[in-house]
Amino acid sequence: MAAKYGREGVYDKKNKLYTHMAVQKKSNAGDKPEEKKINWMQIGVIAFCVLMVVMCVLSFANFQNFFGGGGASGAAEAGNPVAVEYTMYIDGKAVFATVGGFIAGYETNQSAYIPIENSEKPYMVYAEEQNAISTEVIGMNQGETRKIALDGSALKYTYSKEDVEEMGLDFEKLEKGGMLQLDFPYIDDLGELAYAVRTGVIIEINDKELTLQYGTDEIEMRFAGYLQIS
DSSP, X not given: OOOOOOOOOOOBTTTTBOOEEEEEOSSOTTOOOOGGGTTTOOOXXXXXXXHHHHHHHHHTSOOTTTOOGGGOOSSOOTTSEEEEEXXXXXXXXXXXXXEEEEETXXXXXXXXXXXXXXXXXXXXXXXXXHHHHHHHTTTOOTTOEEEEEOOGGGSEEEEEHHHHHHTTOOGGGOOTTOEEEEEEEEEOTTSOXXXXXXXXXXXXXXXXXXXXXXXXXXXXXXXXXXXXOO
């Protein structure tokens, strides 16, 4: 199954689209950005690693006390509330994992903002990603896993070396396969401007520029069970 994405902005001088970018470093997580850049970048590797550890623990947990479904059982049917564990991948790298509640078969046109433990910013999951999960879960038995292929290549952006350095990042330390965290503006439930994050992967880099993809290539999902609604 393939899904197409609508374009959402990343920082772009020409088109005046503003997002913030922060590197997720493997070995330099302790590096401090310049003080004047503090509102432009946030090192995200700690929160991301904590999230992945928590989700790994959850994946082995016993969900029966939470996903009773009021007696519902068997393969997931359209219209029923279900719980799905899912991991999103870009270029073969896991960028986000969580357990979410869905109405099987229900489709939306709105992004979801998923809270991240120990982070003030939620993770943004696009409507197309949610719809792929809610559709594909139909017919799955509890505990069954499935992989969904998506066309994440539409969501990518090329940054020049100068762009990257203006954001307070060291271009020379970046490499193909590295992860960068992007901030996207949205209006929260209080009607106020807030920021959500997406993790992108550097898919191409040379001495002058890099290409960052933040669209999901694949979602690995597991039907955890029917949600208890009473």
